[in-house]
Amino acid sequence: MSAELRYPAKATSRGRPRNQVAHGPRSRHDGTLVRNPPCAVAPARAPGEAVFQLYARIAWYGFRRYSAYRAAALAGAFTNTVFGILRAYVLIALWQARPGLAGYDVADAVTFCFLTQAFIGPMQLFGGGLGMAERIRSGDAAIDLLRPASLQGWLLADDLGRALYLFLLRSIPPTIVGALLFGLVFPSSAATWAAFAVSMLLGIVVSFGLRYLVDLSACWILDDRGTAQVSLVLSLFFSGMVVPLNIMPGWLGTATNALPWAAMVQVPADVFLGKITVTDALTFQAGWAAVTLALGAVITRAARRKVVIQGG
């Protein structure tokens, strides 16, 4: 993804207009444009720092952009909570009939249920593209391609901002309600909390990586609804959202646990419940994050060559 980032000082100094030597008095009379403006390019700064500032700002704006739709987020929180309660009763019945299923006891199962509800918003488990497909169809992608920044990095930063906002509004309320009604199992050590935070972040990145691929498919198939639907079904079943993956017997369980969707629900939930070695969990997630992002970067390049900006 860094292939598109050409920020080193060399690139900026090349972008500097040549005719800017004048250093004479340059009074600014109001309402008049000043000829021979001073160099508008920022002085040399560590390129990494500037890049970080840019993406941090994009993430912050993503956060604020979503906060314009607070009512929708609260409605989502409400739905997630109600469904969490319903599912909890079903799971309690199931685990009372089959104690120890999937290596969870009843309290673990109920906690797992509320964790999956909490993941829905930040990980966009019910689909929810990045808007790129729509922008490709409408031709607004022209604007995105005009910007001197990596499209993928841009959207990732924006998506992290979105995820943070939805975490606050849609993850915390169901968890609190679940804890009050059923008494959830919480990690006992600060280290587990920290590992869970990292695990959740990686889960969001994997979710982004997958959704980015679905969105970019619009470059080849103008209508991405088909790919979006397939992706939705895959993410619901293979993430562990519907039932814990460990419930599945034999090779099916092994296979689903190795697929990228597991990084979005099953693995972070197991980190929270302390059912998995932290290093294994984080390595697994980081691996899929790297793979999906790298694939996205390769496909972005192909898309750049391929995509025809629609509309005039």
Added chain:
Amino acid sequence: MIDVQEVGRTFTIRRRTGLLRRERRVVHAVQNLSFTVRAGEFVGYLGPNGAGKSTTIKMLTGILAPSSGRIQVAGLDPARRRTALARRIGVVFGQRTTLWWDLPLRDSFELIRHLYKVDRVAFRRRLDELTELLTLGEFLRTPVRQLSLGQRMRGDITAALLHDPRVLVLDEPTIGLDVVSKAAMRGFLRKLNAERGTTVLLTTHDMGDIEKLCDRVMLIDNGRLAFEGGIDDLRATAPEETSIEDVVARLYARGAPAAGQRQARGQ
């Protein structure tokens, strides 16, 4: 500043004509197009709907690669050096916006400052200038979705100029503006070109823009250059017509002359 040599761009349209049969049709949006725009010029780019203006502009900005020919803008090949070029040119597509819909105008500008690495002091000064000239000051805190079309367009022009580009490419920037806003926009563009020396290429369907602003006009029809010259040369193609609209209407109606019998080139 802009150099276009024998550029062509085709689109292949695939259409389903039967259950299994598919038809391929090739559209020549731009054919064998050559022109140059020198530094500091203000050039109007005219043509009837579907002539290939927007396609040309997409190629000049690097978001669409030409099928054939060679393009140089501000010393760069747009399709190959899109990112580097973005720092040297400003682009406004009248029907689209670069601004962030849900954020106050000011925040979009701030993000553009980071994106183009404009130094804080230079940015402040430039933003003050532009907001004053385009009377945008009172809208800086308004979310973009609450702006009117004309206000948003002024915001977009500001966004395109914050990094002080040497070339400004405008695709129908006066579309949908009222007479007052249009006059303000023209005044601003003229000033920008005259005082700051910014090269401007402008497409428009408004002949007032052409008459009031452009040193030179290029007219494209069916993807080919049909006329190139000053406003007076343009009038001279139909001396019996009084309004510039009628002159251009005649040129449009006549269609593109075959390559080779092009009108005298300006300058």
